[in-house]
Amino acid sequence: MFRPRLLSVFFAAGAAIGSAPAAEEATLLRDRYGVPHIFARGEAAGLYALGYAQAEDRLLALLRNYKRARGELAELDGPDALPGDLEARAFRLVEVAREKYATLSPVSRADIEAFVAGVNRWQRENPQKRPAWAFDVTPFDVVALAQYVNLFFARDPFERTPPGVGLAGAAGPRPAPTASSSPRRRRRAAKGASPASTRTCR
Numbered sequence: 001m002f003r004p005r006l007l008s009v010f011f012a013a014g015a016a017i018g019s020a021p022a023a024e025e026a027t028l029l030r031d032r033y034g035v036p037h038i039f040a041r042g043e044a045a046g047l048y049a050l051g052y053a054q055a056e057d058r059l060l061a062l063l064r065n066y067k068r069a070r071g072e073l074a075e076l077d078g079p080d081a082l083p084g085d086l087e088a089r090a091f092r093l094v095e096v097a098r099e100k101y102a103t104l105s106p107v108s109r110a111d112i113e114a115f116v117a118g119v120n121r122w123q124r125e126n127p128q129k130r131p132a133w134a135f136d137v138t139p140f141d142v143v144a145l146a147q148y149v150n151l152f153f154a155r156d157p158f159e160r161t162p163p164g165v166g167l168a169g170a171a172g173p174r175p176a177p178t179a180s181s182s183p184r185r186r187r188r189a190a191k192g193a194s195p196a197s198t199r200t201c202r
Helices: 043-070 074-090 093-103 106-125 139-155 183-191
Strands: 002-012 023-031 036-040
Touching (some): 043 093, 043 106, 093 139
């Protein structure tokens, strides 16, 4: 059941990249639990509404992640964040995003710019809910953060050899497989399972 609240968005999908604008409509509904549901007539319009909803729900986390990719998180968190800032700047994440942005496909640029426009619209409409250090998001922030995430996973040893359970190796190394836990043994066991132990999903 939906709450009686909606956001109707009309977004000129091509305007931001210099092509002829194409009007698209998206509707953002929230159910009684506050979960956003987006209905859009086009991809860019849907991402516009997604940016709006994400800013409404998680603006602080969103902006902090972009500050992280900019190499500016120490401005908020102090010296403990400086190593990460130096790393982000050493990789020139924002500069590379600016230099290579034009090489993205027109569809990708339109989608990114639509998302950013939705985030910034919510910020304009709700200045009292923004932190004092808030800023307008740019398409380069989105690309720089994507690069940051890729670099993080590329150098994370637990991503290359993930633990059995838990995060960042909290559970220790993955246990060595045993004969009973091997995929072949599990398949054999499944073939002999009784009907009572088998669940059918439709």
